[in-house]
Amino acid sequence: MRTSSLLICVSAALALGSIIPSVTTTPTDLPACASQMDGKLPYYQPMGFNFSGNIHRYYVAAEVDTWDYAPTGYDNWLGVPMNESFRAQTYGYIGSNTSIGTTYDKALYKGYTGPDFAQYSEQPDWLGFNGPILRGEVGDMIEIISSRRLRSLQMASTFTLFSNLTLTTSRLIPPSSAPDPGVDSKLWAYHSYVSMYQDADAGLSGPVIVYNPSTMNKTMANNREFIIFYGDNQESNSFLALHNVRKYLPNMFPSMANETGMYPMPGAGNETYWYPQEVNSPLTNVNTSVAANFFPINGWIFANNPPFSMCINDPAIWYIMDMGFDTHVAHWHGNNVVHNGITMASVPINPGQMLTTHMTALNPGLWQFICHFNTHLSKGMEAWYRIYAPWEECPLVPLGS
Numbered sequence: 001m002r003t004s005s006l007l008i009c010v011s012a013a014l015a016l017g018s019i020i021p022s023v024t025t026t027p028t029d030l031p032a033c034a035s036q037m038d039g040k041l042p043y044y045q046p047m048g049f050n051f052s053g054n055i056h057r058y059y060v061a062a063e064v065d066t067w068d069y070a071p072t073g074y075d076n077w078l079g080v081p082m083n084e085s086f087r088a089q090t091y092g093y094i095g096s097n098t099s100i101g102t103t104y105d106k107a108l109y110k111g112y113t114g115p116d117f118a119q120y121s122e123q124p125d126w127l128g129f130n131g132p133i134l135r136g137e138v139g140d141m142i143e144i145i146s147s148r149r150l151r152s153l154q155m156a157s158t159f160t161l162f163s164n165l166t167l168t169t170s171r172l173i174p175p176s177s178a179p180d181p182g183v184d185s186k187l188w189a190y191h192s193y194v195s196m197y198q199d200a201d202a203g204l205s206g207p208v209i210v211y212n213p214s215t216m217n218k219t220m221a222n223n224r225e226f227i228i229f230y231g232d233n234q235e236s237n238s239f240l241a242l243h244n245v246r247k248y249l250p251n252m253f254p255s256m257a258n259e260t261g262m263y264p265m266p267g268a269g270n271e272t273y274w275y276p277q278e279v280n281s282p283l284t285n286v287n288t289s290v291a292a293n294f295f296p297i298n299g300w301i302f303a304n305n306p307p308f309s310m311c312i313n314d315p316a317i318w319y320i321m322d323m324g325f326d327t328h329v330a331h332w333h334g335n336n337v338v339h340n341g342i343t344m345a346s347v348p349i350n351p352g353q354m355l356t357t358h359m360t361a362l363n364p365g366l367w368q369f370i371c372h373f374n375t376h377l378s379k380g381m382e383a384w385y386r387i388y389a390p391w392e393e394c395p396l397v398p399l400g401s
């Protein structure tokens, strides 16, 4: 269905960690979606699920936002401006009249405080371009209104069509999604899955943390919790690639677009779900010299991130996820982590995996956190983390408070 302002509320019942069929599809509006956040359990409950009575409500929109992989303008590990960094030069990160540089439009999940989608929810500064953190305990229900707001993605000037889709989803957290033995929390994730590799290159993923019953508040209060997202972003492969060329290198657009005028074909493809991919289906001429491949951590390359910070002796939980085409090796200079009961200097992770590791902040300093693959490291996979020393004042809110 194509209209200029289609707004649909789709109600879906899903269980975390397993796939349960979605249910009704009813054209309606945002207040109707909000009214579907009614605390009613979905029609299907996985075996072993005992409802705690706790409901967590989240409001998440998929939006276009401008993102700079290197907002300081520096390769902060070499300590030089980006345009003097041989690594940035080598990998095509320097903007020119034939290269976009480090700033792109991306499709990102944004958290809001309520069903009016008027105000962003507060998220940690180190979270970067990840979607908002969703949380719940085993036995809880998470209700989500997710709204797609990607109407600025119209590509072909001859078409002025877009659709807006809003979903109300109830997710139950069954015992099969519980944390590993001996720990109280575990990372899961959500992501777009229409054309997954193009979606991931554009952004569109976020973390879910599941806790054991009656441990969420305690775990959050007594640990520093950090999300680490390893995601290679091939901007030439993003479904926004042409959009970015048109916006940032308009004089190159005619040679990149390969527009046939054939698309979108009425009634073809999954148009009610994801209009942009349909428009980008024709082969484009966007390549890596125009739109580079980035290897960021939470969306930042070359230690452009706000540091992940701890006070000395703080317990920290590092939740690590990988989306993309490569294995990564999480490595913290200066401190070890414990993963599945084993002390490790480096933790490997594959695409689609999520790992939960624990650290005690014993060794003070401003340290490097990297992917240990040299090629990824040289392309930007390095970030700061900081442990305040006992002889300096730790400015963070103390744990346990």
Ligand SMILES: [Cu+2]
Binding pocket: 230, 326, 327, 328, 329, 371, 372, 373, 376, 377, 381
């Ligand atoms: Cu890597």
